[in-house]
Amino acid sequence: MTATAPITQDVVTFPRKMPEDGPVNLVGLTRDQLRETLIAAGTPEKQAKMRVNQLWQWIYQKGVRSFENMTNLSKAFRAELAERFVIEVPEIVSRQVSTDGTRKYLLRISGGHEVEAVYIPEEGRGTLCISSQVGCTLTCSFCHTGTQRLVRNLTAGEIVGQILVARDDLGEWPKPGRHPKDETRLLSNIVLMGMGEPLYNFDNVRDAMKIAMDGEGISLSRRRITLSTSGVVPEIAKTAEEIGCLLAVSFHATTDEVRDKLVPINKKWNISELLDALRAYPKLSNSERITFEYVMLKDVNDTDEDARRLVKLIRGIPAKINLIPFNEWPGAPYQRSDWERIEAFADIIYKAGYASPIRTPRGEDIMAACGQLKSASERAKRARKPVAAPGA
Numbered sequence: 001m002t003a004t005a006p007i008t009q010d011v012v013t014f015p016r017k018m019p020e021d022g023p024v025n026l027v028g029l030t031r032d033q034l035r036e037t038l039i040a041a042g043t044p045e046k047q048a049k050m051r052v053n054q055l056w057q058w059i060y061q062k063g064v065r066s067f068e069n070m071t072n073l074s075k076a077f078r079a080e081l082a083e084r085f086v087i088e089v090p091e092i093v094s095r096q097v098s099t100d101g102t103r104k105y106l107l108r109i110s111g112g113h114e115v116e117a118v119y120i121p122e123e124g125r126g127t128l129c130i131s132s133q134v135g136c137t138l139t140c141s142f143c144h145t146g147t148q149r150l151v152r153n154l155t156a157g158e159i160v161g162q163i164l165v166a167r168d169d170l171g172e173w174p175k176p177g178r179h180p181k182d183e184t185r186l187l188s189n190i191v192l193m194g195m196g197e198p199l200y201n202f203d204n205v206r207d208a209m210k211i212a213m214d215g216e217g218i219s220l221s222r223r224r225i226t227l228s229t230s231g232v233v234p235e236i237a238k239t240a241e242e243i244g245c246l247l248a249v250s251f252h253a254t255t256d257e258v259r260d261k262l263v264p265i266n267k268k269w270n271i272s273e274l275l276d277a278l279r280a281y282p283k284l285s286n287s288e289r290i291t292f293e294y295v296m297l298k299d300v301n302d303t304d305e306d307a308r309r310l311v312k313l314i315r316g317i318p319a320k321i322n323l324i325p326f327n328e329w330p331g332a333p334y335q336r337s338d339w340e341r342i343e344a345f346a347d348i349i350y351k352a353g354y355a356s357p358i359r360t361p362r363g364e365d366i367m368a369a370c371g372q373l374k375s376a377s378e379r380a381k382r383a384r385k386p387v388a389a390p391g392a
Contacts, residue, residue: 023086026059027164028157030207031214041084051077053216059087060217063164063173089161090115095169107165109134109158113151115195117162119170119187126170127189130162132205133196138230140250140263141333153201159208163190163218190220192227193248199232199239206242222246228293233269236277240284247281248291248322249274253301254309262301275313282318289318295326296337296345307348320355 024037034055035048043051054072058064065088067073067081090107093114097103103119115131134151136143167173170186190212192198198205209225212218225245229236239247253259259266266274278290292314296302310321323346326336337345342358349356 023084025086025088025157026055027087027089028155028160028204028208028211030156030210031056033207037085042080055081056214056216060164060211060214061174061219063167065089088157089164089168090158092165092169103166103169105162105165105169107162109154109161111152115154115158115162117166117194119166121186125188126186127191128163128166128187129191129194130159131194131196132159132192132198132201136196137200138197138263138265140230140252141261148195150196153204154196156204156207156211159204160211160218163187163212167218188220188224190225191248192225197230197232198227199229199235202235202238209243209245223287226291230263230265231269231274232265233273233277236281237284240281240287244285244287246287246291247278247285248293249278251292251310252295252297254306254313258301262295262297271313275317279317289320292319292321293324294321295324296342297326298335298337298341300334302337302341302345304344304348307345311349311352311354314354320357321349323349323356323358325358 026034026037029037031052035052038051039045039048054070058070064070067078067085067087070078070081073081090109093106093108095103095105101121105117105119106114107117108114113134115134117131118129120127120129131154133153135148137150166187172186190209192205192209205227209227212220212225213222222243222245225243226248227239227243227245228248228250229239230250236247239245250263251259252262253266254271256266256270259271281287281290292310294301294310314321323342325339325342326332326334328334328336346356346358
C-alpha cells in the first residue's frame with residue numbers, strides 16, 4: 001500500500017446518449033446514477049424512480065443477474081434492458097477453503113486483472129474482507145500485498161461485486177416470498193481490509209458502501225462495515241461525513257521512527273496528525289470507537305514500553321486495540337512475536353481500560369490471513385506478459 005501517491009477522486013458521469021463501446025453494467029451505479037442512465041437510454045422521467053426501485057431490488061435484494069427473470073417488468077422493457085445493459089460481477093478464477101472454513105476467492109475483473117476477497121465464518125456471523133485496488137499504493141514493509149505494485153483502482157461495481165459473488169457462493173440470497181431480514185445472514189459484516197488503500201479510491205468505495213447499506217438491497221448497517229486505512233489524513237473526516245461506517249487504522253508503531261519504516265505513509269502524515277484526525281471521527285460519524293490495528297513483530301514494536309506508549313497516545317479516543325500476530329509470508333523480513341510477549345502486551349492495554357483482543361489467525365494455510373493477500377495471477381505475471389487494462 002506509495003506514501004507520495006496523490007489522492008484521486010474519479011467522478012462518474014453518464015452521457016445523454018448510450019456509449020458506443022458496449023452495454024453499461026448496472027452493478028455499482030448509485031440510485032441517482034442508475035436513474036440518470038435509464039433516462040439517457042429513453043426511460044420516461046416519470047417512470048424512472050419506479051424502474052430504479054424495481055431493478056435495485058432484483059439486483060441487490062434478490063441476486064438476479066438476468067433481465068429475463070425480472071418478472072414484474074414488461075417483456076418489452078426487459079428486452080430493451082437486455083439490449084443496452086448488463087448485470088456483471090467479478091468472475092471467480094479460484095476458490096480455496098481453509099481447514100478453519102475461511103474461503104479465499106481469486107476474482108477476475110475488467111482488463112484481465114485479478115484481486116482477492118476473503119470470507120471468514122464465525123459463530124453467529126460472517127465477515128467478508130474485500131479489496132479496493134488491484135495491488136496497493138503503499139509499501140508497508142510487513143504486508144505481502146504491499147509488495148505488489150498498484151495497477152489501478154477498482155470501480156464501485158467491482159467493489160460491490162465482491163459482495164454479490166460471496167453471497168452467490170454462500171447461497172445467501174433470500175428464498176422466494178421471504179424478506180432478506182427473515183433470513184440467516186451468513187455474510188453479516190464487511191471489512192475493507194483487502195488489497196489496496198480504500199481512502200486512495202474514496203469515491204468508488206463510498207458509492208459501493210452506499211449500495212451495501214441501502215435498506216432495499218443488501219441492507220447492511222453502517223455499524224456492520226469497517227473501513228481500514230493506513231492513515232490518509234485528509235480523507236478521514238470525509239469518510240465520517242459521507243460513509244459513516246466504523247473506522248480501523250493500521251497503526252502498528254508508537255514512534256514516528258518505527259512507523260516510518262513499517263507504514264511509510266507516516267512520513268507524509270505522522271502519528272500526531274493522524275491522531276488529531278481520529279479524535280474527531282467518532283463524533284462526526286456517530287461511531288462508537290476507533291479500532292487500532294497493531295501487528296505484533298518480534299523485537300520491533302512489541303515491548304512493554306511500546307504498550308504503555310500506545311495507551312498514552314490514544315488517550316481520549318474511544319478505542320479498542322486489535323493485536324494481530326504477524327502472518328508470515330515467503331521472504332517476509334519479520335517474525336511473529338512470541339505468544340507470551342503478545343499476552344503481556346495485551347495485559348498492559350487491558351489494565352489501562354481498553355479492549356485488547358488478540359486476533360486469531362484465520363486462513364493461514366491458504367495465504368488468506370491479514371497482510372497475506374497478493375493475487376496468484378500477479379505473482380505468475382512475472383513469468384508472462386501482463387494483460388493490459390482497457391485504454392491502457
